[in-house]
Amino acid sequence: MKTIDDLEVAGQRVFVRADLNVPLSGDTITDDGRIRAVAPTIAALLERGAKVIVASHLGRPKGEPDPQYSLAPVAVRLGEILGTPVAFATDTVGDSAKATVAALGDGEVTLLENLRFNAGETSKDEAERGAFADRLAELADLYVGDGFGAVHRKHASVFDLPARLPHAAGLLIEKELGVLKRLTEDVARPYVVVLGGSKVSDKVGVIDNLLGKADRILIGGGMMFTFLKAQGHEVGASLLQEDQIPVAQEYLARAAANGVEFVIPVDTAVSGGFPDVKNRAPVEDFAVVDADAIPAGALGLDIGPKTAQLFAEKLADARTVFWNGPMGVFEHPAFADGTRAVAQALLDSEAFTVVGGGDSAAAVRILGFDETKFGHISTGGGASLEYLEGKTLPGIAALEA
Ligand code: ADP
Ligand code: MG
Numbered sequence: 202m203k204t205i206d207d208l209e210v211a212g213q214r215v216f217v218r219a220d221l222n223v224p225l226s227g228d229t230i231t232d233d234g235r236i237r238a239v240a241p242t243i244a245a246l247l248e249r250g251a252k253v254i255v256a257s258h259l260g261r262p263k264g265e266p267d268p269q270y271s272l273a274p275v276a277v278r279l280g281e282i283l284g285t286p287v288a289f290a291t292d293t294v295g296d297s298a299k300a301t302v303a304a305l306g307d308g309e310v311t312l313l314e315n316l317r318f319n320a321g322e323t324s325k326d327e328a329e330r331g332a333f334a335d336r337l338a339e340l341a342d343l344y345v346g347d348g349f350g351a352v353h354r355k356h357a358s359v360f361d362l363p364a365r366l367p368h369a370a371g372l373l374i375e376k377e378l379g380v381l382k383r384l385t386e387d388v389a390r391p392y393v394v395v396l397g398g399s400k401v402s403d404k405v406g407v408i409d410n411l412l413g414k415a416d417r418i419l420i421g422g423g424m425m426f427t428f429l430k431a432q433g434h435e436v437g438a439s440l441l442q443e444d445q446i447p448v449a450q451e452y453l454a455r456a457a458a459n460g461v462e463f464v465i466p467v468d469t470a471v472s473g474g475f476p477d478v479k480n481r482a483p484v485e486d487f488a489v490v491d492a493d494a495i496p497a498g499a500l501g502l503d504i505g506p507k508t509a510q511l512f513a514e515k516l517a518d519a520r521t522v523f524w525n526g527p528m529g530v531f532e533h534p535a536f537a538d539g540t541r542a543v544a545q546a547l548l549d550s551e552a553f554t555v556v557g558g559g560d561s562a563a564a565v566r567i568l569g570f571d572e573t574k575f576g577h578i579s580t581g582g583g584a585s586l587e588y589l590e591g592k593t594l595p596g597i598a599a600l601e602a
Pocket of ligand 1: 398423501532559
C-alpha cells in the first residue's frame with residue numbers, strides 16, 4: 202500500500218476521503234476528534250504544495266441535500282484546527298464544487314458538501330456508484346484515502362474512486378492499521394475485549410472471531426440483554442435482538458468449550474423509559490436491579506455498580522484491551538457510570554489499550570478522560586470490528602490495488 206510520501210503532490214489536486222462524521226447538536230460539534238485525527242494528513246499535503254479537496258459523509262441523509270447534515274460547521278472547525286481558511290463548496294460535484302476547486306491555489310484547501318447528498322455514493326448498483334465516482338474523479342488528479350471510519354463501506358468515494366486515480370493511504374489509515382495489527386499478531390496476554398453499544402447485530406459477528414483469540418470477553422451496553430435472555434433471564438423492555446438469541450447461546454457454549462472467559466453483567470441500572478438526553482432531566486424512577494430480576498417494563502440503560510466492579514477486576518491484569526461500545530446510555534449522566542468505570546479500569550491497567558467506535562471515543566472525551574492516556578483511540582468502530590472479524594475492508598483493498 203502506497204503512502205502520501207510515494208505521491209508527487211506539489212501543484213496537484215489531491216482528493217482526500219476523510220471521515221468527518223462528527224456528533225452534532227444543532228450546528229455545534231460536540232466532539233471534534235475525527236476532524237483532529239485527519240488534520241495531520243491534510244496539513245502534510247498542504248505543506249507540500251497540494252491543492253487539497255476534502256470530502257466526507259455526515260450522518261445518514263437519504264441521497265439528497267438535507268440541511269441538518271450539512272458539513273458547513275465542520276469546514277469552520279477544520280479551518281481552526283489547520284490554522285488556514287477552508288473554502289466550503291455547497292455541493293459535492295456540482296457548480297459550487299467545480300468553481301471552488303478551480304479557484305484553489307497550491308497549498309489551499311476546500312471541503313466539499315456531504316457526499317451522501319448524492320444517491321450514487323452509497324448505491325448498491327455498481328453503475329450508479331461508478332457514475333458518481335467518475336464525477337468525483339473529474340475534480341482531482343490524485344486520491345488519498347484517510348477516512349478510516351468508512352473503509353468497511355463499499356461506497357463510491359471509498360471504493361470506486363481510488364480505482365480511477367493514482368492513490369495512497371493517509372497518515373490516519375496507516376496508524377489505524379498498525380494498531381489493528383498489534384491486536385491480531387503476537388498479542389500480549391491476557392487479551393481482554395469489552396463490547397457494548399447499541400448496534401447489536403453489527404457486533405455479534407466479531408465475537409465469533411474473538412472466541413478464538415481473546416482470553417476474556419466482557420459484554421455490556423445494549424448487547425447484554427440478548428445474552429441475559431440467552432441465559433434464560435427476563436429483560437423487561439430493554440434492547441433485545443430476538444433473532445440473535447440462538448447465536449448468543451452458541452457463543453456462550455463455545456466460550457466454555459474454548460476456555461474463553463465470557464463475562465455477562467450481574468446487575469443493571471434501569472428506568473421505565475429512555476432518559477431525556479438533550480435536557481439531561483433527572484431520572485425519577487432510576488433503580489439498580491440484579492440481572493436476574495429485571496422488572497417487566499423496565500429498560501436496562503447501563504451496567505450496574507457490581508458489574509462495573511467485576512469488569513474492573515477482569516481488566517486489572519490485562520496486557521491488551523480492545524474496547525468497543527459504551528456500557529450504557531452515557532449521554533445521560535444517570536447512565537454514564539458503567540462507561541466511566543470501564544474507561545478508568547483501562548487507564549488503571551498496564552495494558553496496551555485500544556478504544557474503537559465513534560460513540561466510545563466520544564464518551565471517553567465527554568466524560569473528561571485524557572485521551573492521550575489511552576494506547577490508541579480509533580476513529581472507526583465498524584471498520585475496526587470488521588478488521589478484527591477477519592473481513593476484507595473495501596476501502597483498504599482499493600488502496601492496496
Ligand atoms: P460505537 O459508536 O462506539 O461503536 P454504538 O454506536 O454501537 O457504539 O453504540 C453507542 C450508543 O449505544 C450510545 O449512543 C449509547 O447511548 C447506546 N447504548 C448503550 N447502552 C445502551 C442500552 N443499554 N440501551 C440502549 N442504548 C444503549
Ligand atoms: Mg456509534
